[in-house]
Every structure is written in structure tokens, then in C-alpha cells.
Amino acid sequence: MRVLLVGSGGREHTLAKLLLRSTREPRLYVASDYANPGLLREAMSSGGRLYTVNTADPQRVAKVAEEVSPDLIVVGPEEPQFAGVVDALRDRGYAVFGASSRCSLIERSKVFARTLMWKYGIPGRLYFKAFRSLEEAAEFLRFAGDVVVKPARQAGGKGVRVVRDTRAYLSTDKFEVKAQAASRIYEELSRYRDSDYKVLVEQRVEGVEYTAQVITDGSCVLPLPLVQDHPHAFEGDLGPETGGMGSISGPGVTLPFVTYDEYVTTGDIVKQVLERLQEEVGDRYVGAFAGQMMLTALWGPTVIEFYSRFGDPEIANLLPRIDGDFLEVVERTVSGRLAGAKLSVRGDVVSVVKAIAPAGYPSGKEEASGHPVAVDEGKIRELGCDLLYASVIAGSDGYLYTKGSRAFEVVCYADSYAEAYRLSELAVGYVRSLDGWPLFYRSDVGSPELIGERARLAERVRKVYTYRASRGLSWRTVVWIPGRGIVDDPLLSYTGWSK
Amino acid sequence: MLALQHRGEERRIVCSRAGGEVTCRDLESWSPRDLSVRVAVAATYSSGSLENLVVCDGTVAAVADRRSRYLEEVVEEVSKAVNRGATWRALGEVLEQFSGVDVPTFLAVTSRDELVAWRTPSGLTPLVVGGYGFDLLIASSESSAIEVLDADVRRHLGPAEGVYTSGSYLKFFRAGGGPARGLCAFELLYTARHDAVVDGVAVYKFRKSLGWELSKLLASEVDVVVGIPETATPYAIGLSQATGKPFEVAFVPTAARSRSMMKLDPLERLVAVHLKLNPVRSSLEGRRVAVVDDSMVTGATMRSVSQMLRLRVGVREIHLLIASPRLVRNCPYSVFELSQDHLIAANLDYESIRAYLEVDSLAWLDLESVERVSRTFHCNLCGFCLGRESLGGGR
Numbered sequence: 001m002r003v004l005l006v007g008s009g010g011r012e013h014t015l016a017k018l019l020l021r022s023t024r025e026p027r028l029y030v031a032s033d034y035a036n037p038g039l040l041r042e043a044m045s046s047g048g049r050l051y052t053v054n055t056a057d058p059q060r061v062a063k064v065a066e067e068v069s070p071d072l073i074v075v076g077p078e079e080p081q082f083a084g085v086v087d088a089l090r091d092r093g094y095a096v097f098g099a100s101s102r103c104s105l106i107e108r109s110k111v112f113a114r115t116l117m118w119k120y121g122i123p124g125r126l127y128f129k130a131f132r133s134l135e136e137a138a139e140f141l142r143f144a145g146d147v148v149v150k151p152a153r154q155a156g157g158k159g160v161r162v163v164r165d166t167r168a169y170l171s172t173d174k175f176e177v178k179a180q181a182a183s184r185i186y187e188e189l190s191r192y193r194d195s196d197y198k199v200l201v202e203q204r205v206e207g208v209e210y211t212a213q214v215i216t217d218g219s220c221v222l223p224l225p226l227v228q229d230h231p232h233a234f235e236g237d238l239g240p241e242t243g244g245m246g247s248i249s250g251p252g253v254t255l256p257f258v259t260y261d262e263y264v265t266t267g268d269i270v271k272q273v274l275e276r277l278q279e280e281v282g283d284r285y286v287g288a289f290a291g292q293m294m295l296t297a298l299w300g301p302t303v304i305e306f307y308s309r310f311g312d313p314e315i316a317n318l319l320p321r322i323d324g325d326f327l328e329v330v331e332r333t334v335s336g337r338l339a340g341a342k343l344s345v346r347g348d349v350v351s352v353v354k355a356i357a358p359a360g361y362p363s364g365k366e367e368a369s370g371h372p373v374a375v376d377e378g379k380i381r382e383l384g385c386d387l388l389y390a391s392v393i394a395g396s397d398g399y400l401y402t403k404g405s406r407a408f409e410v411v412c413y414a415d416s417y418a419e420a421y422r423l424s425e426l427a428v429g430y431v432r433s434l435d436g437w438p439l440f441y442r443s444d445v446g447s448p449e450l451i452g453e454r455a456r457l458a459e460r461v462r463k464v465y466t467y468r469a470s471r472g473l474s475w476r477t478v479v480w481i482p483g484r485g486i487v488d489d490p491l492l493s494y495t496g497w498s499k
Numbered sequence: 500m501l502a503l504q505h506r507g508e509e510r511r512i513v514c515s516r517a518g519g520e521v522t523c524r525d526l527e528s529w530s531p532r533d534l535s536v537r538v539a540v541a542a543t544y545s546s547g548s549l550e551n552l553v554v555c556d557g558t559v560a561a562v563a564d565r566r567s568r569y570l571e572e573v574v575e576e577v578s579k580a581v582n583r584g585a586t587w588r589a590l591g592e593v594l595e596q597f598s599g600v601d602v603p604t605f606l607a608v609t610s611r612d613e614l615v616a617w618r619t620p621s622g623l624t625p626l627v628v629g630g631y632g633f634d635l636l637i638a639s640s641e642s643s644a645i646e647v648l649d650a651d652v653r654r655h656l657g658p659a660e661g662v663y664t665s666g667s668y669l670k671f672f673r674a675g676g677g678p679a680r681g682l683c684a685f686e687l688l689y690t691a692r693h694d695a696v697v698d699g700v701a702v703y704k705f706r707k708s709l710g711w712e713l714s715k716l717l718a719s720e721v722d723v724v725v726g727i728p729e730t731a732t733p734y735a736i737g738l739s740q741a742t743g744k745p746f747e748v749a750f751v752p753t754a755a756r757s758r759s760m761m762k763l764d765p766l767e768r769l770v771a772v773h774l775k776l777n778p779v780r781s782s783l784e785g786r787r788v789a790v791v792d793d794s795m796v797t798g799a800t801m802r803s804v805s806q807m808l809r810l811r812v813g814v815r816e817i818h819l820l821i822a823s824p825r826l827v828r829n830c831p832y833s834v835f836e837l838s839q840d841h842l843i844a845a846n847l848d849y850e851s852i853r854a855y856l857e858v859d860s861l862a863w864l865d866l867e868s869v870e871r872v873s874r875t876f877h878c879n880l881c882g883f884c885l886g887r888e889s890l891g892g893g894r
Contacts, residue, residue, distance in 0.1 A: 166806065169770040206810065297810055460813035467809075467816075471854065478855045482797050482841040486851060 001026045002048070003327070004068050006055050006085065006098075007076030008032040008039070010355070010390035010409045011312035014319055015076055016042040017386070022327035029068045031061050037400065038389025055080045058088035065089055072331060074098065075287070078154060078309050082108050082194070086287075095334040099289070099308035102281040106273070106289075107308040108154050111197045113273075117303065120276045124269045124293070124302045125475070127203040127491050134186040137199040141178040144491050145171075146204045149181040151189050152197035154305075160241055161185075162204060203477075203491055205296040207461040208257055208454050209304065211247075211314045212266045212291045214274075215329060217338035218284035221271050222329070225253045225321060225345050226263060227314040228454070229292075233362060235444045242362045243406060246445030248417070249317035250350035256417070256451050257458035258295065266293055266301040273306065286333060290314070297464035299475050312390075313409050317351040319386055320413035351413040352424040352446030355390070355406040356431045359438040365404030372399045372434035373407060385412040385427040399434065407431070407439070421446040500526060500543050502647035503640065505692060507545025512553050514560035514608055515539035521560040521610050523553055537666060538614045540606040546836075558582055561607035564624045564640055566833040569602045581609050587663045590615060591674045594661070599677035601832060606638055613665045614638070621680035622658030623832055623881055625697050628671075629653050636664055643692045655698050681879035681889050683834050684869070688823045689793050693733055700876045703733050706793075706822070708875065710737020712868035713791065713820045717742065718860055721818055722786040725749035727793075727804060728775040734822035735791040744789070747782040749808075750775060772800045778812045787816040794823045795863075798843040798856055805857045819856065821863040824885040831883065866890065 003019055003026045005012055016028055016039055029048040030039045033055050043050045051064045056079045065073060075086050075098030086098045105112050110128075117125035130152050131137035141149070149161045161181035165174045182199045189198045209231075213224045227249045233239035248255070254263045270291045278285050290307040324343040332341045360368030373392065380387045391405030400407075410427035414420040428441045444450045468474055479487050500511050511526035515536045526541070542562035544552060551566040558578040563570045576593045585593075594617060604624045607615040616638035618626040629637040629645030629652045637645050642652045656662070659675045683690075686697055693703045710733060717738070724746050726735030739746035752775040788808065795801055801819060808814045825844035829837055839845055843852055844863070853861050866887050873880050873891025880890040 166803070167773045169774055460810070463813060463815060464809045467859070468857070471857075473854060473857070476854075478851070480798065480843065480847060480851075480855045482843075482846070483838075486847070486855070 001072070001327075002029065002068060002070040003027065004029045004031060004065055004070035004073045005039075005076065006031045006061055006073065006080055008034055008036050008055065009077070009312060010388040010406065011310055011315050012036070012076040013038040013042070013388040013390070014312075014316045014411075015074060015310070017319060017388075018322075018326040019074070019330070020046055022325050024325075024327060026327055029064075029070060031055055031064045034393050034403065036389050037392065037394045038387075040394075056083040056085065058083060058085045061085050062088050062092055065092065065094055070094065072097065072327075072334060074330060076309060078104060078107050078307065081308055082154075095331075096286070097330050097334050098287040099285060100283050102283040103277060103285045103287075104308035105281060106277050106306045109152065109195060109197070110150060110154070110200050110305060111152050113303075113306050114200075114202075116273065116276055116280060120272070122269060122272045122276065123265070123475070124299050126205065126298075126302065126304075127477075129201045129491060130197040131182075131199045131201070132196050134183055134199070137182040137186070137201065138179050140201060141182060142175060144178065144201055147178065147491055148202045148204045149178055149185065150200040150202060151185045152200040153189055153192055153195035155188060155192075164204060164206075201491060203298075205294060205298055205302060207294045207296040207302070208458040209292065209294045210255055210258055211307075211311045212263075212270055212293055213307075213310055213314060214267075214270055214289050215333055215338065216274055216285055216287070216289055217333045217336045218278060218286055219336070220338040221267075221274060222333075222338055222341060222343060223253070223267050223270075224318060224343075225249050226255050226258055226266070227311065227317045228255055229311060229314055230442055230445050233357075234440070235442050240362055242357070244311070244313050244355065245357070245406070245442045246352070246354040247311075247313045247317055248350065248352050248420075248446050248451070249314075249321055250347070252347045253345055257455040259462075262295060262301050266291065269293075269301060269303060273303075286336075295458055295461050295465075297461050297468065298477075300462070300465045300469075313353045313355055313388075313406075316353040316386075316388055316409050316411045319411050320351050321346050321349055348415055349413050350415070350417050350420050351411060352417070352420040353409055353411050354424050354428050354441050354445055356408045356410070356428055356439050356441045357406045358402040358404070358433075359440055361405055369402055369404035371402045371437040373402055373439065374400065374432055374434055375408060376430040379430045380410060380427045383412065383423050383427050384414075385410050385423055387411075387427075402437075417446055417451055418448055421448065500541060502644035503543050506640065506690060507543055509547050510544045510549060511541070512544070512549065512562060513539055513541040514553070514555060514562060516608065516610055516612055519610060520557040521555060521608055522557075523555045523560050523562075537612045538608045540608045540614070542606075558610045559607055561605045563603040563605040565603045566836070567601060567603040569597065569600050570605060573597060573602055573605070574607065577607060577609070577615065581611060581613075587613075587665070587668065587670060587672075590663065591661075591672050594674035598675045600675075602675070604640070611665065613663065615661065615663050616656075617661035617674065618656045618658060620659040620675040620677050621832075621881075622879075623680050623683050623834065625682060625686060626656040626660075627652055627654070627696075628656060628662055636662070636669065638662060641691055641695045642697070643695045646694070652696070655696070657698075679879070680832075681881040681891070683832075684823070684880040684882045684885060684890060685794070685835065687878070687880065689730060698878060700878050705872065705876055706733035707737035707740075708872045709822050709864060709868065710734035710739075710791065711741040712864060712872060713738045713822060713862075714741035715868075716820060716862040716864070717789060717818065718862070719816070719818055720787065721789040721816070723747045723783065724789045724791065725783070726791045727800065728752055731791045731793045731822065734793060734820075735789075738789060738791055738820065742789075748779050749783060749788075749790075751777050751779060753777060769799060769803070772803060776803060776807060778807055780812050783808065783812050783814050786814055787818070788814045789818045789820060790858075791820050791822055793821075794826065795821050795843060796826060796837055797841050798852065801856050801858075809857065817858045818860045819858045819862070821861075823864055824866045824869060824882070824887075825863045826884055827886045828884050832881075835884070
């Protein structure tokens with residue numbers, strides 16, 4: 001069996017490993033933007049090969065497919081989906097696992113995603129307002145209170161500005177921050193031609209984040225265990241937002257700070273969205289889908305955004321946590337027979353994934369690029385951990401060089417977080433810089449302290465949302481504006497009426 | 500001025516004679532070292548606009564404790580009398596003409612270095628006279644200011660009572676008549692400092708007694724009692740003593756204390772409120788909390804408090820008790836300049852207020868309790884804004 005995998009990073013390396021576990025001994029071919037050494041090795045060892053190609057170019061990827069003539073194609077990242085790579089491959093008759101460009105709108109356009117939830121009254125939705133022009137956005141922000149300013153289009157998680165504005169003595173300065181964020185986003189998004197809306201202003205919520213990933217063939221939805229990502233670059237949830245610096249999963253299908261009821265509610269939200277999305281765009285959803293969720297005081301499980309693919313590094317947690325033939329599941333998904341698929345979760349196992357990135361990531365990719373690094377993969381394996389190659393390439397001199405983003409991910413597991421954490425901390429030690437350029441990772445990911453902290457925050461939030469629900473206040477935010485009456489617009493500043 | 504800044508601190512004004520004329524200046528530009536000044540009147544205001552609060556025509560300068568269009572008329576008449584060379588008795592007769600008119604309590608200085616302090620005949624706002632050694636007479640809205648100056652409180656002036664002095668002569672007098680309205684209830688409920696004695700009533704004791712009354716309204720079991728920053732503390736202590744539930748410090752204020760209710764601009768009011776509200780998490784986390792506030796105007800403060808208690812602190816339940824009756828009418832005497840459509844209790848029903856504030860329960864002190872406590876303290880209060888003309892029924 002020939003499988004073509006499209007994509008270049010740690011997520012695809014995980015997918016490659018999962019697919020190659022199959023008893024059907026597939027040959028793996030990879031269409032990748034660069035020669036990721038991990039992917040290259042997986043491909044070669046299975047008797048396949050790696051093609052270096054612009055993965056967001058439908059024609060080029062289709063050409064690779066023609067050459068490989070695969071039985072199955074798996075498209076990992078979102079940008080090829082947005083660009084129509086999946087569509088082009090399906091048009092040519094290939095069996096493809098991955099959201100079509102129409103279905104991937106759920107990730108590409110946050111305005112579309114939010115509007116869909118409001119249109120069908122799906123729980124877990126947030127108030128938002130979207131703007132095409134910077135002037136409109138700036139004018140609105142003048143009256144906005146506690147908000148998040150986001151790019152209206154998926155832009156690799158960058159540009160999101162959370163402006164907690166609950167202290168009136170800071171509100172004048174915070175307006176400046178909001179306006180500045182809007183103008184940066186506007187600039188950033190002007191290079192994308194596929195989004196009218198540029199700036200999204202959204203109700204700010206706080207709580208515990210987690211990712212709910214599923215696989216779907218369009219009618220059947222196969223839920224995967226919840227994962228918690230750590231988007232901040234640095235320890236203590238400090239620093240800029242990244243693609244994810246590490247993640248944890250387990251035990252069971254949930255996380256230590258998410259209840260089973262919350263897991264079920266989350267699953268319902270994801271299912272409803274998938275159903276409505278397919279109706280709305282008139283296309284079948286085949287592939288992976290994920291809800292980036294947050295447990296909030298407003299709703300309990302609340303949607304922050306959606307992914308039309310597996311999360312990275314979220315997917316890496318599945319390596320040690322699922323049993324069963326992943327390739328078969330993918331195949332059944334593509335042929336619309338997911339209903340009978342078996343994928344069992346190792347409930348007693350918890351996993352800790354950590355990304356290692358060169359200093360400079362995520363804002364200064366240039367300075368973070370081109371640094372020689374070494375990894376002792378044998379030692380990592382001795383610990384029972386896995387190593388994933390991400391943004392790293394092999395130079396002609398045989399050394400590995402950073403490409404500016406997260407270079408490696410280590411995946412460790414055990415029957416307790418204390419142990420999985422200990423192993424992950426040892427594993428990251430086997431990645432080192434050869435030119436003295438600092439590499440960083442988050443030592444707190446998976447630590448019992450951080451998990452305990454999340455649990456306390458979740459408990460606090462849980463108290464509020466259950467109280468609100470008991471009072472019929474779920475999602476409703478009652479704001480009284482003297483002289484005007486009660487309004488239901490939480491985006492308005494508590495001081496908005498005074499300005 | 501510091502001792503009275505809780506009554507407003509937007510503008511601080513000093514009026515005194517300089518040369519042949521009296522003038523008024525902002526405190527910042529006034530030199531207290533000028534030893535030729537024998538009499539000065541001063542006031543601190545919550546409003547930047549001094550219209551109808553300070554009047555000065557070169558002969559007489561007066562500072563009043565609330566806006567009134569009659570202040571100008573009074574000053575005009577006193578000024579004419581001074582220019583005629585009138586005696587103190589004649590000045591009293593001038594004031595007499597204003598019987599039945601809503602003149603505010605004021606302090607005036609003349610170009611002859613006289614001081615006239617007069618409490619409004621309706622008795623709405625207080626006036627206290629104190630002395631320091633052999634030298635100094637101090638008249639103030641609040642006894643605390645006199646004590647803070649290390650002087651002694653000598654006399655609480657009653658409605659229509661005043662004091663006149665020219666330095667070589669001093670006389671207490673009574674001028675003007677008409678119906679006594681009673682003391683503004685908010686003087687005892689909110690405005691005065693806890694350490695003040697107003698018309699002979701110890702403010703702290705009065706507030707604690709109302710706190711005891713609050714215990715009857717507490718429908719639900721609580722673990723702790725807290726007061727919303729400083730003004731509600733005695734009520735909360737009263738409630739705590741009545742229920743046997745511990746009183747805890749819930750918030751720590753940042754920087755100088757400032758009276759949020761005195762701010763007219765809503766943003767400024769919230770700035771003042773939020774500066775008072777850094778929560779003490781350890782005293783409240785996971786608890787059922789009785790939150791006591793002295794009054795509720797727009798509810799904006801309470802909403803900030805409840806959001807903070809739930810999201811930042813993580814309390815289990817919030818039971819809000821307001822230590823004064825519902826504010827339902829605006830004050831026609833301009834003691835508080837709040838318009839009726841800004842009074843939450845006058846505009847929203849119980850359920851809407853509860854939903855807006857996100858509290859588990861909510862109760863205002865009832866008029867009967869205030870009536871009862873006022874009677875115990877022998878005071879007669881104006882409760883117009885609370886929906887009742889008079890509370891306590893005379894002394």
C-alpha cells in the first residue's frame with residue numbers, strides 16, 4: 001500500500017509514525033516543503049521517498065501524487081487545505097484524508113466560524129465583531145471593554161492580543177494597546193487576499209484551555225482523548241503566543257482538570273459544528289478536526305477557535321496513547337466507513353510532549369535559523385520517549401540546522417504525570433546547540449505543580465459557570481447602561497456609556 | 500482639607516482677605532504663611548465647577564456645602580450690609596430674610612475680617628464649631644476635621660444656627676426659620692467619617708446598629724462578612740457581631756482613598772472604585788460571603804466587586820446587603836447630584852439587578868429599620884431620595 005503524506009513538521013512526523021505502525025506495512029511517500037530529516041528517514045525506511053515541494057501549491061502536489069500514484073493521501077497542515085491542495089487531489093480521483101478548502105473555512109475564517117455558531121445557536125460561542133477597515137475597528141475599540149483583538153483570518157496563531165481591561169484606571173492606556181494591536185493585524189493581514197475581514201474583536205474570557213480532536217468521515221465522528229497545549233513561549237505562561245511549546249494528555253479520555261461531563265459537552269459542540277459546517281458549505285468533511293476550547297465562567301466548555309486538522313503538538317500525545325491500526329482508521333475515514341473503526345485509548349497512560357525551539361522563535365525566525373544542533377536519539381529512546389523532527393534540516397556537512405521554528409518535540413509517557421514529566425525533562429536534555437545559540441523549552445509543561453494550578457483555576461471557573469447556569473445566565477451577560485437600559489453586549493466597556 | 504477630602508477633592512478653594520478685598524483661590528496657589536490673614540474659609544469639592552458653590556464679590560466670599568441659586572442672593576445682601584457698615588446684629592437680620600428659603604450651609608469671610616458660619620434652616624447639612632487655645636475658632640462640616648487640627652469640638656450647630664466673629668467679638672446666633680427637613684440621611688449613612696460625631700450622633704455606632712439590623716435580612720448561611728472598602732466597614736462589623744460570622748478584610752485600596760460616589764464622571768468614578776479593589780484572596784476563596792455595601796447608586800461598583808470575587812478570588816456564594824434603603828429619587832437639594840435614571844433601584848426590578856450584579860441574593864435595608872435606629876439615636880433624617888420625607892421623627 002502506498003501512502004502520500006503532505007506536510008513538513010512535527011505533526012506530519014507523528015502521522016508518519018502512526019501510519020507506519022500498521023501491520024499492512026505501507027510505503028510512505030512524503031511531499032514536504034523541506035527535507036525534514038525525521039520524515040525523510042520514515043519514508044526511506046518504508047521503501048518510499050521524500051519530495052521537496054511547495055505543499056501549498058495544488059499543481060505541484062498533484063504532480064507528486066501522479067508520480068507516486070498513492071492509494072491514500074493524508075494532508076497534514078491547514079495552509080495546503082486553504083490553498084485547494086485537497087480539492088485538486090480529490091478532483092484527480094485520489095482518496096484524501098484532510099479537509100477540503102470549503103470545509104477548512106472553519107479554521108481559515110474566524111468570522112465564518114463564529115457566525116456559524118451564532119446562526120445555529122451552538123453552545124460555547126463568544127460575542128464578537130469583525131471589521132474590514134482599520135478605521136471602523138479603531139472607532140469600535142474606543143468603546144470596547146474587556147476584549148481580545150485577533151486577526152480575522154488564521155495567521156499561524158500570531159497577532160492575537162488579549163487586553164484584560166477590568167481596571168478602569170488603566171483603561172485609557174489599554175485603548176492604545178487595542179488600537180495598536182488592530183493596526184498591526186491589519187497590516188499583517190493585508191498580504192492575504194482571501195479575507196475581507198481583517199480585525200476580529202472578541203469577548204475576553206479566561207479559564208483553562210484544552211484541545212478536543214476528532215476524526216470524521218462526514219457522518220461518523222471518532223473522538224480522540226483531550227489534550228492540553230501550552231501556547232506561551234516561556235515557563236509560567238509567559239511570553240508570546242507560539243504554535244505550541246508542549247502538551248499533555250490523559251489519564252483516560254479527559255484531563256486532570258476537565259470533568260467527564262465537560263468532555264461530553266465539548267464533544268457535542270464539536271459534533272454540532274461539524275454537522276452545521278457541512279450543511280453550510282455543502283461539502284463533506286473528511287479528515288481531522290479540532291476545537292481549541294476553554295473552560296470559561298460563561299459557558300463551561302467554550303470555543304476559542306477551530307482547527308481543520310490535527311493540532312501540533314497535540315497530535316504527538318496520541319503516539320503513546322492510542323492502540324489499534326491508525327492507517328486502517330484513516331482508510332475507513334476516507335472511504336466513509338469510519339463507523340466500524342477501532343481505536344482504543346490507553347486510559348492508564350499519560351503523556352507529556354515538549355517542544356524545543358531556538359531562541360528568537362516565534363518573533364525572530366531569521367535569528368533563530370541556521371544554528372547547528374545535535375540530538376542523541378538513542379538516549380531519548382532508552383527513556384522510552386519518542387523524538388519528532390520539526391523545523392530542522394540536515395546540512396550538506398551532515399549536521400542538523402534549525403529552520404527558525406520549533407526544532408524538535410520529545411514525547412514521553414508513563415502511568416503518572418510525575419513520572420512522564422521526569423522522563424520528558426531528561427529527554428529534552430539530549431537536544432543541544434552546537435554553536436552556543438540558546439535552545440529553549442518549557443520545564444513546567446507536565447509538572448504536577450502546573451497541573452495543580454490548572455485544576456485550581458478550573459475549579460474556580462466551574463463554580464462560576466455552574467452558578468450562572470443555575471440562574472439562567474449561561475452565556476448571557478447583562479449590562480445595565482444608566483439612561484439606556486439593559487443591553488446584552490459584553491464587548492461594550494463598562495465605561496463605554498460614559499465616554 | 501485632608502480631613503475633609505472624603506467629601507470631595509476635585510477642587511480645593513480658600514477665600515481670605517488680601518489688602519482691602521476678599522478673594523478666592525485654589526489651595527495650591529494660596530500661601531498659608533501669610534501672617535496677615537486672620538480669617539479664611541475653605542472648602543473641598545467633588546466637582547470642578549464651582550458655580551453656586553463659591554461666591555465672592557470682593558466684600559464677601561462664601562463657600563457652601565451644596566449648590567444653591569440662593570447663595571448668590573445671600574452674599575449680595577450680606578455684602579450690601581457690610582458696605583453700609585452694618586453690625587453683626589444687622590447681618591443676622593439680613594439672614595433672617597431668607598427664612599423658608601433653601602439656602603445651603605455656608606461659611607463666609609468679609610473684607611472686615613469677619614467670619615459668618617450659618618447652618619441652613621432646614622438642617623439638611625451639619626456644621627460644627629471647635630476651638631483651639633485662646634486663638635482659633637474653627638467651623639467645619641465635620642467634627643473629625645476639628646479633631647485632626649488638634650482642636651476641640653465645642654458645639655454642634657442646630658438648624659438655622661450660626662456663629663459670627665470679628666475677632667474681638669463672637670456670638671452664636673439663630674437666624675431664619677421655616678420647616679426643618681432634618682439631617683440628610685446620607686450624612687450618617689455615607690458621607691461623614693466613621694470617627695465623626697454628627698449632630699451629637701456617633702457615626703460609627705449608628706452604622707454598626709444598622710449593620711445589626713442587616714442580620715435580619717440575611718436569608719442564607721454565610722461563612723464570612725466583608726465590607727466594600729472602608730465606608731462599609733462598621734456595617735459589616737455590626738452584621739458580623741449580630742451573626743457571629745467573622746468579619747474579614749476583602750480588599751486593599753491602592754494609593755490615596757477617594758470617594759467614588761462623589762465623582763460625577765462615571766469613568767472617574769470607576770477609576771476610584773477599581774483603585775480600592777485589590778482582593779485579599781486568602782480570606783475569601785471558596786467561602787460563602789456576605790458583602791456589605793453602604794449604598795448602591797448605579798451598581799457599577801458592585802458589579803466590579805462580584806466579577807472580581809468570582810473570577811479572581813473564587814468565592815462560593817455572594818450575598819449582597821446594602822446598608823441603606825433603595826435609592827429611588829434624585830436629591831432635590833443637590834446634596835447628591837445624581838439623576839434618577841442613574842439609580843439602579845429606581846430603574847430595574849429585583850431579578851434584573853441580581854442578574855446584572857451576578858449575586859446569589861440581594862437585600863436593601865428597609866426603611867423601618869432605619870426609622871427604628873434613628874429613633875434610638877434621637878435623630879430626624881431627611882430620606883427624600885430613599886422615598887420617605889422624614890425618618891426618625893424629631894428629637
